[in-house]
Amino acid sequence: MNLARLGSRDFLKAVRPFVGLFVVLLLFALDAELRSVIFKGGNFKTILTQTVIVAIGAMGMTMVIVSGGIDLSAGSVVALCSVVTARMIEQGHGLAAVLTLTVLAGGLVGLANGGIITAFRMMPFIVTLGMMGIARGISKWLANNQTVNPEEPLESVNSLMDNSQSPLTFFPLPDGVWLALGLAVVMAVVLRSTVFGRYVFAIGSNEDTARLCGIRVNFNKVVIYALAGAFFGLAGVMQFSRLTQGDPSVAIGLELQIIAAVVIGGASLSGGAGSIPGSVIGAFMMACLANGSGIKDWPNYMQEIIIGVVIILAVGMDKVEPMLQRFFRHGK
Amino acid sequence: MPEDSSSNLPLPRLQIEVVSKRFGPTVALDGVSLEVGAGEVHALIGENGAGKSTLMKVLSGAHRLDAGSLTLDGRPFEPSDPLHARNCGVAMIYQELNLAPDLSVEENILLGREPATLGWISRGERRRLAKRALEEIGQTQMSLDTPIRSLTIAQQQLVEIARALVGEPRVLIMDEPTSSLTQLDTENLFCVIERMSQRGVSVIYISHFLEECQRVAGCYTVLRDGCSVGTGAMAETSLEQIIRLMVGREVDEIYPRTGRSVGEPVLELNSVAGLAKPSDVNLTLHAGEILGLFGLVGAGRTETLRAVFGLDRLAKGSVTVFSREETHSTPAKRLANGVGLLSENRKEEGLLLNRSIADNLTLTRLGAVSWLGFVSDSAQAAISGKWMARLDVKALRADQPVGELSGGNQQKIALGRLLHHDARILLLDEPTRGIDVGSKAQIYRLMYELAGQGKALVFVSSYLPELLGVCDHIGVMCRGELSKVRLVDDWSEQEIIRTAVGRAEPGEVAA
Secondary structure (H helix, E strand, O other): OHHHHHHHHHHHHHHHHHHHHHHHHHHHHHOHHHHHHHOOHHHHHHHHHHHHHHHHHHHHHHHHHHOOOOOOOHHHHHHHHHHHHHHHHHOOOOHHHHHHHHHHHHHHHHHHHHHHHHHOOOOHHHHHHHHHHHHHHHHHHHOOOOOEOOOOOOHHHHHHHOOOOOOOOOOOOOHHHHHHHHHHHHHHHHHHHEHHHHHHHHHHHOHHHHHHOOOOHHHHHHHHHHHHHHHHHHHHHHHHHHHOOEOOOOOOOHHHHHHHHHHHOOOOOOOOOOOHHHHHHHHHHHHHHHHHHHHOOOOHHHHHHHHHHHHHHHHHHHHHHHHHHHHHHHHO | OOOOOOOOOOOOOEEEEEEEEEEOOEEEEEEEEEEEOOOOEEEEEOOOOOOHHHHHHHHOOOOOOOEEEEEEOOEEOOOOOHHHHHHHOEEEEOOOOOOOOOOEHHHHHOOOOOOEEOOEEOHHHHHHHHHHHHHHOOOOOOOOOOEHHHOOHHHHHHHHHHHHHHOOOOEEEEEOOOOOOOHHHHHHHHHHHHHHHHOOOEEEEEOOOHHHHHHHOOEEEEEEOOEEEEEEEHHHOOHHHHHHHHHOOOOOOOOOOOOOOOOOEEEEEEEEEEOOOOOEEEEEEEOOOEEEEEEOOOOOHHHHHHHHHOOOOEEEEEEEEOOEEOOOOOHHHHHHOOEEEEOOOHHHHHOOOOOEHHHHHHHHHHHHHEEOOEEOHHHHHHHHHHHHHHOOOOOOOOOOEHHHOOHHHHHHHHHHHHHHHOOOEEEEEOOOOOOOHHHHHHHHHHHHHHHHOOOEEEEEOOOHHHHHHHOOEEEEEEOOEEOOOEEHHHOOHHHHHHHHOOOOOOOOOOO
């Protein structure tokens, strides 16, 4: 009996984000107007495309949060890298070069974050808060404080987030969606089933134990922040593709959306818990809510309130579940 | 309890009568009785785990007692929490000081007791109260505006005492107040205690250092295994008698001592010193040997192990592992060389409580269960199953979180990690702390087996019988220094305790 209870609890935890998404979609289905629009293939394609930026950011952020850290510079790095992308295209680089160099630029910012955090034993919150300002400043500097519109657009980059082809059908999906899906699978495996992934969980679960067990905590943290930065860099390319311009003042507050997605996906801000599928579902769920609100023509503030409630509900379940369990056990 | 008017004797300030306290199956206090008169300084003596801290926590309201009664000045005393106890006149000064480092001396003295009228804090009144408290302990020269951070430990302690005095306590409990003080500061503290005693404040003084107790206290009570085993006037009792009371136990029959041959030296420490502790440690550990380190809490045993393992920095000395000198190291390098450490602090450091048994067992050597960086869940489960069976771990599955296991089973997992790692030198810090007797016996047997396989073990413990029962050699640490390591048969229990409390006769240990 004990075994069954334990198994079911782990199972519940793993599927909770999916259940949350299901509930949201179910509620949408109750409304005739929403039902008639939201489940159409073309609209679903739009939702997926709108998920991409937050989802890619969430993959990096999940690693950071599972390791017990936080990265507030994510939004600024996305803006910075959208500008970097624009400047690269202006200089006539091809798709491969643009992707590689922009991702490297994001990784470099992450490397700085991780390096400062470990070298000076500073709080990730403070360091990345500072970096949030620094990266935003650099992106404005690099863009001369205005949007950067390459005169000769690079079609392959612009099409990454372009969902205007056959707008009524689900396929073909834009390349960015496929890229995000592929990365999600890879990262899910990395975090769950590699030695590095176990180290990430170990560090977030208890840094002292990780050190005791011979894990090079500082080295791994630097790798984690650098990798996360690379993901924010890639999200920056997507951000460029969405607007087809580099915008230094875009993605303000995006880091909070990304963190929300990760937390809705079951991660704990104290570290040691979280998953890539959960975070991606979290990002998707927020995009669904935004999309649904848009269809209903609800004002923006309604959408903000709803997403706020969802975050509290998602995390609150952690606390409510044991209470319910206790209640039912005593009730019997 | 009604006042006994027929008696001519003055009522004792504090009366503790047959107090019992258990935590689950563990009996922490088993009928402790003790009386403290007004203005009396009463020493509470006992080994680690004898029940001193539990008794103090009962007095300060942190724990509720299960049976027995407390009487304060003739009235029943039932503290519900530390604040209540303080308001009743029982104040406690913990070993770790509880001051706000950024606030001033004055603010700290009055913390939680700000004199106020209608929420308005009167500055003049504050200064007067704080000044008076400092005067009472003879600290007239201390500035009220200095931030606590810039004071020495000894001065901070005096502030803490002054803070306790603001509440006009009837009983003041001091837990190991001299553990971090210099000789001079200790003398100064004794003067303060005498002063308080003259003013009628009763002091319960807890210390490992018997000579201090003799110097400062009028009466003593010895606790052993949760019972009060002796009480009397300090002046009429010799330290030898007290030591005998502290020790007087029978060696349990759970140590299946086996003959072993001791091999090559594998670990040599040469005048090793850490930043704070230890100050001077020399020892040689051989293959197939179990070397015990005894000492009181804070003697520097844990710090020694941590420094050797590369967790803390070494200030001086050298460490030689398998005949290769490698003084400064990291846990990763030590593990690679086959040195493993079992943390004394299973929950805070030893284990990843929310991770699975399998992860915890294999974390230091994930390579054995992975291929090209990918961990194989099935290989991990298979190896974990093997160790769980071998160590008789009671758990449901290998992927169960370790935090759900009992203390004994958790400890077996922590030890199992060293076995999976195949460590050849095992540094075991309090491996049997807080676990049941059955698991203890299993861990002892395991230690014998490992030694029999030629592995070398350092066994740190505060429980003397197990060291005497298990070890080949024993060294005793006191205030950061290690005594000469001797064969276990060359020590007597009294000698070990005497060395640990810093009272070894000259030449005795050096012999």
